[in-house]
Amino acid sequence: MANKIQYDYKPEHLNISEPNKYKESDLKSEQMLLNIGPQHPSTHGVLRLEVITDGEIVVDVIPHMGYLHRCFEKHAESLMYNQIIPYVDRMDYLAAMNSEHVYCMGVEKMLGITDKIPKRVEYIRVLVSELNRLASHFLAIGTFGLDIGATTPFLWLMRDREHILRLLEWASGARMLYNYIWIGGLYYDLPVGFEERCLEFINYLKPKLREYEGLLLENKIFVERTAKVGVLPLDLAVNYGITGPMLRGSGLKYDLRRVDGYSVYPELDFDVPIGKGEMGTTGDCWDRTYVRARECWESVKIMEQCLERLTTDLKRDKSFDPQAAVPKRVRPKKQDIYFRGETAKGELGFFMRADGRSDKPLRCKVRSSCFVNLSVLSEISKGCMIADLIAIVGSIDFVMGEVDR
Structure with a gap:
């Protein structure tokens, strides 16, 4: 029989190794312990939030991971390098092409064949990765709006995300888990007519993106629910190792496509949007959403350049x-390597150790941007209201398949 939970909020006496950080005896008389999750629809995945509240005010929040157990890293050590790709897809399953791209480039660097990849392959890889980045941002922005009560943007963004998924399914044969980018190349060349159809989609999408900005980002209710909420100061973001739109939302122009210049990104012209506190404070929920919305425009710009070359x-x-x-x-050959790339949610890095004798990695470790970004939740949620906590969780944009590897 489970032990009765006891409740007196004394942080200096807490043992973080305990399954539950707080007991009833640790809480003040007017405080309460709430559990949010791990119901899937409420928390963007199987995540449990242990929340200490004082009325409507959040005193502390502790995210508990471990309900999904993908076990990717240990599983990868029992598979050949090329067999790992389908399992890479299943980490951030909302942007699988981006994850495949980073993993394959890492293995290609281990093999020393980076310079042997045909240019057409490189441009196709970037094209499908940016399509998938768009699809991921559409879901992030749409569900974030839904979290705080806006239904229409979610429905419209899901409609246009469906166009992207159909394009990627046409190219790869799979709707979400693609196994399309291979070590050294691609599974298929693009289907005949793909470039023309993709360009048609871009021309259709441009006015829609402006429509979405007016519908959500400039909406008075949305601004009031997100501006000055969940503020992530830049120094805190850097100290926690935050990456991706969350870091750029705090005002730092840091994008690995520019910093590391991998694949053909150095040949392409695109900007790196950052949060500027236009509606509230730099690094708030609105800024993070704004950065994702502006990145959609930059992805469209990259896709146009790729299509022109192709x-x-x-x-x-x-x-x-x-x-x-x-x-x-x-x-x-026998070596240790760490390779990183910019996915829709931030820095995805693969550490792999090869012993020089096997077709399987001796060790595999993933640096997940979702895991790192989620770790700052407690810091940026203290003192907010419970309704704001839901908005903050939505603004982080994480996928539990990548968190619980």
Whole structure:
């Protein structure tokens, strides 16, 4: 029989190794312990929030992970490098192309074949990754609006996300978990007519993006619910290792596509949007949403440049083989490597250790942006109201498949 929970809020006496951080005896008489989650719809995944409240005010919040157990890292150590790709898809399943891209580039660096990847392959990789970044941001912005009561933006964004998923399914054969980007190449070249259809979608989407900004970002109710809420100061973000739109929302122009310049991103022209506190305070919920919305425009700009190259200098050739540089056997030399890239949610990094004798990694460790970004929740939620806590959780944009690896 489970022990009775006891309640007296004395942080200096708490033992963080306990399953529950707080007991009833640790709380003041006017405080209460609430559990939010792990119901899936309420918390963007199987996440449990242990919340200490004083009336409507949040005194502290402790996120508890461990309800999903993907076990990706240990599983990867029992698989050959090329067999790991489908499991990479299942971490951030909302932006699987981005994760595949980073993982494959990491293994290619281990093999020393980075310079052998055909340019057409590189541009296709960036094109599908930016399409997937758009789809991820659409879901993040739409569900964030839904969290605080806005139904219409969610429905409209899901409608346009569906166009993207159909394009990616046409290219890869799968709707969400693609296994399309391979070590050394691609599973297929783009289908005939894909570039033209993608350009049609871009022309359709541009006026829609402006519509969404007016519908949500400039909405008086949305601004009042998100401005000056969940403020993440830049120094705190850096100290916690926050990356992606959350870090840029706090005002730092830091994007690994620019900083590390991997793949063909150095050849492309795009900006890195940052939060400026236009509606409230730099680093608040509104700024994080604004950065994701502006990144949608930048992804469209990148896609246009990729399509221009793919239909002119790198246009389709019947003799082109997207698997020409795919190694017959993936067996890297003995080494340790860490490779990182910018996914829709931040820095995704893979540490891998090869022993030089096996087709499987000796060790695999993932640096998840979702896990790191979620860790700052307690710091930016203290003193807010319970309704604001839901908005803060939504503004972080995490996927539990990547958190609980």
